[in-house]
Amino acid sequence: MNDRLTGAIQLPDGGWVRGRGLRNAVPEGPDPQYGLYLGTAKLRRKHDHTWPHDWIDWPDFLLPRDTGEAVRLIRALHVRLQAGEPAEVACGGGVGRTGTVLSCLAVLSGLAPADAIAWTRAHHHPRAVETPWQRRWVSRFPSVTAQPS
Numbered sequence: 001m002n003d004r005l006t007g008a009i010q011l012p013d014g015g016w017v018r019g020r021g022l023r024n025a026v027p028e029g030p031d032p033q034y035g036l037y038l039g040t041a042k043l044r045r046k047h048d049h050t051w052p053h054d055w056i057d058w059p060d061f062l063l064p065r066d067t068g069e070a071v072r073l074i075r076a077l078h079v080r081l082q083a084g085e086p087a088e089v090a091c092g093g094g095v096g097r098t099g100t101v102l103s104c105l106a107v108l109s110g111l112a113p114a115d116a117i118a119w120t121r122a123h124h125h126p127r128a129v130e131t132p133w134q135r136r137w138v139s140r141f142p143s144v145t146a147q148p149s
Contacts, residue, residue, distance in 0.1 A: 003030055005086045009102075009123045013109035015081030019102050019124050021094025022047050030086060036077045038064075038091040038101065058097050063131065063137055071141075074101055078108045099128025102140045112141040 005018040006029035018032065022043065035053035037044070044055050054073050057065040080087050089105075091097035099120050106116035113142035117138055120128045129135050 003086050005029060005032055005088060008086075008088075010038055011081065011105055011109045012111055012119065013082070015078070015084075015105075015109070016086070017077075017081050017102065017105060018086075018088035019094060019098045020088060020090045021098070022090050032088045033085050034077070034080055034087040036073055036087070036089045038089070043063040043092055046123070053144050058091070060092060061096060063133055064123065074104050077101075078105055081105070095125050096130035096134060099124055099130070100134045100138060102135065103129055104141045106140065107141050113141060 001132045004016050007020065008016040008018040010016050017136040018027070020027065022037070022039070029050050033051060035049055035051060037047065037053055037055045038051075038058040039055065040057060040059055056070045056073055058070070059065070077087060077089065089098055100116075102114040102124050103113070103120045106114055106119050109116075111119055117135060119130050129138060
């Protein structure tokens with residue numbers, strides 16, 4: 001795809017996503033068509049994006065404050081990626097929270113949670129999904145996201 005974002009990685013099911021840290025400059029190349037950002041109001045105040053985006057209220061090293069909203073936005077991001085939309089996910093440093101979301105996207109792509117974390121560490125950052133509770137959140141992501149029958 002010609003409009004792939006600089007630094008994007010390919011998910012196991014073929015979608016492309018860029019994970020990054022907001023403390024770093026926006027990479028050169030095209031802007032994303034959508035961004036999913038993870039942080040508190042303090043981080044949000046520091047970063048004003050001109051492209052469509054959403055924020056998940058997610059304190060550093062912890063878990064999202066609203067699990068249902070976080071799951072909804074992660075699933076919606078996955079749909080966008082499957083449609084080929086250039087999108088990114090980012091938090092302050094680009095490791096823990098970003099890695100957790102990338103791992104959830106890998107679960108939605110068909111990997112088992114432990115494999116999704118290993119995949120994220122191999123393809124994004126070796127310390128991705130930094131805390132035990134972030135690892136546990138990824139491990140429970142399939143049951144959290146189960147659709148009612």
